[in-house]
Amino acid sequence: MSLKNKLKRMKNHLNVPEAEKKPAASQLSVPDIQVPFREEWEAFGVKPFFFEDEFCLIRETVYPLSHRHGRYSFSELDDVMALWNKGGLTHTLSAEGYEKSQLFFFDTETTGLGGGAGNMIFLLGHARVYEDRVAVKQHLLPKPGNETALYKSFLSEVDITSLVTYNGKAFDWPQVKTRHTLLRDRLPKLPDFGHFDLLHGARRLWKHKLERVSLSAVENEELAFKRDEDTPGYLAPMLYFQFLKAEDPALLKGVLSHNEQDVLSLIALYIHMSKKIFASSDQTSERQEAYAMAKWFIAHKETDRAVSQLEALQGKAFEDSDRALFDLAMLYKKQNRRQDAVPLWEKLTGSDLHICRHQSAVELAIYFEHHAKDYKKALQAAQQAAEDEEISEKEAEKLHVRIARLKRKYSS
8 A cells, every 4th residue: 555545544534624626536536556467358358456655357148038057047047036026935046126137146265264364355247137138247466465456346346135156154255344454444344144055965965965055066966067178266375376476367267267267157056945835735856855845944934835845755665764754743733733734743753753752642642632532642642752761861750750640630
């Protein structure tokens, strides 16, 4: 930072009035700053952004809505937004009330995976979907000491309703907030907005079949998107440090392309997840995924949708079939459909899973005692539950109390 700007900041802190108010510097007031390899950058669609005595580099790329990214074209976001805006579904990914251009698909590249002030963001990438195009914009830090220009250029774009990221809640956005805190005297405030972190949904739906729920793994398995000659994300810090020494744009072209594909994948993944959420229960062929979706509905208190999903799984063999049956029985109980739950609990008393076997026997004891008033069956169920060797002493005591009470009721 120049001495002039340092003195100006000191004046602001001391509330010393300036003799003459001068217009704020911006990218329009171009200082005498040399941009290394400027012609090479511009050939790659990159232009400098100047702010005060700093600069960053900006690259813009445009795609038609018809462009396919794996199994989806970007125009399919319209279908998804129409589904959400019909309303009637509570969900963390709900875009009800939003325009598609208000979704801000965002990803960063940093000098390391750790947090804190020592880890620096050197690339901010984002995409937005408009009526006639998809616009990708990337903000690159040419070297340390230019972060104010980097975030000034970025924050001029953040007029959004919701951020869409992949692990952005835990990593990307906290990193932005950390760097912004260090520079806040020279930058506008960070905006408030919603945040759709697609990693959480990916873990829910696909952790049972993916060894790592990374964006690249999800691209391959779910989006049918294959990258050609991609620069892996883990190489980005090393290439950036090489770039700081050589300043050659060729070192970062692959990193910029990788980040560009990341934000485009976020659009396709949001379309993919939304379509799965709205798909009818019999359209999900992968049973373990269908069960995961049902649990997601349960978490959002979308009971009817969860019941429909679980009913479609009845009688189908998969790893968590007993858990799915137990969840369905408990939802029937919640809907005051206990008679529908009883045959499921009875079946589950023979389950190999302790939680399903034991809790089903307890639920039967409760049902037959308090609802059916069949004390003989209630006693049999309670005794079966008490015979379970895996229960705690506290649970065993409760069952012995119940059994004693049921014996009195049955004998009277």
